[in-house]
Amino acid sequence: MTCLLVRAVACAAPAPAGHKTTGHGRPQPKIRVTRGVRSKVSAARAGMDGGTSAAPPEPAIAPDAVINLEFGDPTMYEAFWREVGERAAVAIPGWSGMSYFSNAQSLCWFLDPEFEREVRRVHRLVGNAAVDDGYHLVVGTGATQLFQAAMYALSPAGAQWPVGVVSPAPYYSSYPPQTDLLLSGFYRWAGDANAFDGDGHIELVCSPNNPDGAIREAVLSSESGKAIHDLVYYWPQYTPITGAAAHDIMLFTMSKVTGHAGARLGWALVKDRGVAKKMVYFVDRSTIGVSQDSQLRAAKILAVVSDAYGPDEEDDTRLRLFDFARRRMEERWRALRAAVAATGAFSLPEETAGHCNFSRQTVAAYPAFAWLRCEKDGVEDCAEFLRGHGIVARGGEQFGGDARCVRVNMLDRDGVFDVLIDRLFSIT
Amino acid sequence: MTCLLVRAVACAAPAPAGHKTTGHGRPQPKIRVTRGVRSKVSAARAGMDGGTSAAPPEPAIAPDAVINLEFGDPTMYEAFWREVGERAAVAIPGWSGMSYFSNAQSLCWFLDPEFEREVRRVHRLVGNAAVDDGYHLVVGTGATQLFQAAMYALSPAGAQWPVGVVSPAPYYSSYPPQTDLLLSGFYRWAGDANAFDGDGHIELVCSPNNPDGAIREAVLSSESGKAIHDLVYYWPQYTPITGAAAHDIMLFTMSKVTGHAGARLGWALVKDRGVAKKMVYFVDRSTIGVSQDSQLRAAKILAVVSDAYGPDEEDDTRLRLFDFARRRMEERWRALRAAVAATGAFSLPEETAGHCNFSRQTVAAYPAFAWLRCEKDGVEDCAEFLRGHGIVARGGEQFGGDARCVRVNMLDRDGVFDVLIDRLFSIT
Numbered sequence: 097m098t099c100l101l102v103r104a105v106a107c108a109a110p111a112p113a114g115h116k117t118t119g120h121g122r123p124q125p126k127i128r129v130t131r132g133v134r135s136k137v138s139a140a141r142a143g144m145d146g147g148t149s150a151a152p153p154e155p156a157i158a159p160d161a162v163i164n165l166e167f168g169d170p171t172m173y174e175a176f177w178r179e180v181g182e183r184a185a186v187a188i189p190g191w192s193g194m195s196y197f198s199n200a201q202s203l204c205w206f207l208d209p210e211f212e213r214e215v216r217r218v219h220r221l222v223g224n225a226a227v228d229d230g231y232h233l234v235v236g237t238g239a240t241q242l243f244q245a246a247m248y249a250l251s252p253a254g255a256q257w258p259v260g261v262v263s264p265a266p267y268y269s270s271y272p273p274q275t276d277l278l279l280s281g282f283y284r285w286a287g288d289a290n291a292f293d294g295d296g297h298i299e300l301v302c303s304p305n306n307p308d309g310a311i312r313e314a315v316l317s318s319e320s321g322k323a324i325h326d327l328v329y330y331w332p333q334y335t336p337i338t339g340a341a342a343h344d345i346m347l348f349t350m351s352k353v354t355g356h357a358g359a360r361l362g363w364a365l366v367k368d369r370g371v372a373k374k375m376v377y378f379v380d381r382s383t384i385g386v387s388q389d390s391q392l393r394a395a396k397i398l399a400v401v402s403d404a405y406g407p408d409e410e411d412d413t414r415l416r417l418f419d420f421a422r423r424r425m426e427e428r429w430r431a432l433r434a435a436v437a438a439t440g441a442f443s444l445p446e447e448t449a450g451h452c453n454f455s456r457q458t459v460a461a462y463p464a465f466a467w468l469r470c471e472k473d474g475v476e477d478c479a480e481f482l483r484g485h486g487i488v489a490r491g492g493e494q495f496g497g498d499a500r501c502v503r504v505n506m507l508d509r510d511g512v513f514d515v516l517i518d519r520l521f522s523i524t
Numbered sequence: 525m526t527c528l529l530v531r532a533v534a535c536a537a538p539a540p541a542g543h544k545t546t547g548h549g550r551p552q553p554k555i556r557v558t559r560g561v562r563s564k565v566s567a568a569r570a571g572m573d574g575g576t577s578a579a580p581p582e583p584a585i586a587p588d589a590v591i592n593l594e595f596g597d598p599t600m601y602e603a604f605w606r607e608v609g610e611r612a613a614v615a616i617p618g619w620s621g622m623s624y625f626s627n628a629q630s631l632c633w634f635l636d637p638e639f640e641r642e643v644r645r646v647h648r649l650v651g652n653a654a655v656d657d658g659y660h661l662v663v664g665t666g667a668t669q670l671f672q673a674a675m676y677a678l679s680p681a682g683a684q685w686p687v688g689v690v691s692p693a694p695y696y697s698s699y700p701p702q703t704d705l706l707l708s709g710f711y712r713w714a715g716d717a718n719a720f721d722g723d724g725h726i727e728l729v730c731s732p733n734n735p736d737g738a739i740r741e742a743v744l745s746s747e748s749g750k751a752i753h754d755l756v757y758y759w760p761q762y763t764p765i766t767g768a769a770a771h772d773i774m775l776f777t778m779s780k781v782t783g784h785a786g787a788r789l790g791w792a793l794v795k796d797r798g799v800a801k802k803m804v805y806f807v808d809r810s811t812i813g814v815s816q817d818s819q820l821r822a823a824k825i826l827a828v829v830s831d832a833y834g835p836d837e838e839d840d841t842r843l844r845l846f847d848f849a850r851r852r853m854e855e856r857w858r859a860l861r862a863a864v865a866a867t868g869a870f871s872l873p874e875e876t877a878g879h880c881n882f883s884r885q886t887v888a889a890y891p892a893f894a895w896l897r898c899e900k901d902g903v904e905d906c907a908e909f910l911r912g913h914g915i916v917a918r919g920g921e922q923f924g925g926d927a928r929c930v931r932v933n934m935l936d937r938d939g940v941f942d943v944l945i946d947r948l949f950s951i952t
Binding site: 170190193194244277278280351358378 | 598618669779812
């Protein structure tokens with residue numbers, strides 16, 4: 097079997113509290129990209145050609161290639177943006193972006209005003225966050241940077257010990273190593289929220305949850321600590337939108353709404369002005385703001401998304417991102433559940449449903465990851481078992497959970513997903 | 525006097541080791557931008573129009589406006605990129621940048637291969653870094669992120685106490701608060717390198733130095749610690765290029781080469797593969813990589829820079845970045861020295877010169893900041909004194925130096941610089 101993703105074979109363990117002893121280096125998928133893709137990207141660089149009419153085909157997958165579904169790469173969305181074509185392209189003149197400042201008058205002085213406008217507009221369209229209720233918007237280099245900025249901002253002043261950072265297991269596997277990256281004197285990873293009994297805390301509430309898609313509320317009391325709501329999957333393609341979330345700090349990212357993970361662009365909606373100021377200070381000190389190029393481009397991308405649902409838009413559903421993504425997720429989950437049922441070797445969390453205020457109908461949840469449990473006797477390590485079948489997924493113990501579970505990315509390209517389904521069907 | 529930069533009036537002190545007590549929030553210049561600038565940027569967003577033939581004019585400055593030269597905003601370069609016009613524009617199609625990975629096979633898996641190629645090419649052209657001697661390239665969200673990645677990578681494994689981070693005063697005022705942002709258990713700011721006598725250290729060597737332009741070498745022994753070379757100003761417009769630097773870790777940034785500060789894009793040349801891997805790990809954990817949009821655009825910008833010095837290029841000096849910037853810096857330093865000599869109220873470091881391998885002639889150094897000392901009797905705080913004359917600059921004590929000194933940005937737009945010179949002439 098040739099290796100599509102050679103270096104991904106060994107899953108990285110989450111970094112313990114100390115560093116140096118941890119595996120420095122993310123497992124690196126070795127993706128063979130067809131010549132067409134690279135040459136087309138090169139053409140786009142060369143100048144003002146949007147390069148959208150003849151967009152690249154999906155990379156070819158050798159029949160015996162290992163497929164890597166360990167990360168959350170949202171390449172499924174490429175097909176949508178290819179279809180949208182030229183109207184999503186953006187041109188940036190050479191003289192743009194000389195200043196560190198995007199909006200000097202604003203609390204978040206590195207936040208592009210048009211990006212802010214489009215973020216607020218898409219939240220209003222979808223109804224997933226109470227964006228107009230006095231919320232401050234802080235932009236970050238992905239939700240990852242904002243999660244750290246939020247921990248910094250919420251750490252109690254003058255505390256003798258770092259405050260404990262917790263999340264109920266299974267939790268996003270990157271929370272522990274991101275929290276303890278620098279062994280901060282302000283905060284420290286303290287594990288499963290359900291097992292925590294310390295004084296004071298910061299609770300990370302991921303809903304829908306990474307890895308298992310569960311809808312969550314804080315499990316610890318707001319009287320003894322603070323919460324950060326990681327809502328990066330709270331969009332209608334993944335879950336029914338049951339109301340406008342209105343928590344103190346809510347994190348979102350382009351990666352999971354439109355699929356633009358390479359932009360490294362996230363935002364936080366923050367209720368308290370003082371907390372927002374501290375988060376801005378953190379982003380200033382850690383990276384002196386956020387790429388203006390990514391913000392400029394994201395403003396355009398989000399405008400295309402919202403425009404497609406406007407009253408004046410022609411009835412061209414090809415331009416409706418949430419329709420596209422929901423349809424794709426529904427098909428994929430149906431295929432996955434059929435494969436799991438046929439093989440008998442696995443189980444999945446039960447399907448849930450609810451009334452979605454956005455689509456105005458009752459719909460099922462289609463999480464961005466599958467939390468797959470191996471039910472075969474004698475298999476204690478599901479990730480290892482799947483690796484033997486040419487599928488790389490992230491092992492459950494990295495999420496503070498069971499090694500019989502794995503997290504499988506549901507957002508890869510069609511070709512990769514099809515191979516996943518074929519292989520699952522073949523497992524008996 | 526109306527305020528061009530209202531909130532910049534109070535200079536932020538560098539953050540002490542603790543947080544919460546420090547001023548959260550960067551002083552924010554309130555820049556009045558002409559309607560032309562904003563509407564032109566909006567036009568560029570709208571689609572495929574490079575918007576370069578009718579690029580924006582400089583913002584107007586009211587005669588009584590406070591001018592802010594506290595930051596290092598490199599807006600001087602806007603005039604150059606306006607002149608270059610359309611050939612520096614870049615178009616990004618909607619389908620670009622869905623994956624987290626730019627080059628999965630590479631040690632630095634989020635480094636765009638074309639950006640890497642252009643970075644190496646411009647170093648070869650200028651001869652300022654031994655880029656081909658086995659150096660690994662790590663991209664970061666500005667040199668700021670890489671400076672933190674480097675400290676992380678160089679911190680001794682399993683140490684009982686954080687290693688001391690030092691730099692000879694006057695040092696870049698952001699070093700202390702960036703170092704101590706999270707009160708890391710791995711490293712801690714330890715002040716002036718010349719006053720340091722601890723066991724083990726990380727020395728920050730900024731050359732040419734921010735704030736005073738001095739050419740520096742490490743002052744502490746490499747036997748007792750490590751060095752990070754911050755070479756962001758080691759380009760021919762600022763200083764003679766006397767050789768290809770070949771230190772263990774060298775930091776550079778787009779902000780100071782081409783003026784694209786808004787891109788938040790820096791790079792490190794790293795000799796040791798293990799150190800480079802740890803730096804990559806840090807950038808992965810803190811922001812999961814670096815904006816692909818900024819890298820794509822920077823590859824284009826750097827290609828334009830190098831192309832202009834190629835053998836096939838027409839003899840159009842308007843397209844030669846280093847010629848433009850050097851000429852501009854020479855004019856500005858001549859004007860500044862004339863004003864300082866005329867007023868008698870100030871002094872500047874003496875002009876230095878050397879043979880530049882790039883221009884093949886002996887040239888003077890023209891630092892990106894002026895380190896201005898007030899020589900007037902009774903003036904103990906030069907920043908406060910200048911503020912009374914409508915000039916905001918950063919006080920010397922923030923650099924671990926003398927409050928009679930200030931750092932003045934030499935890279936602002938022509939109009940702002942002209943106002944600076946007029947005002948200095950008027951001070952007696």
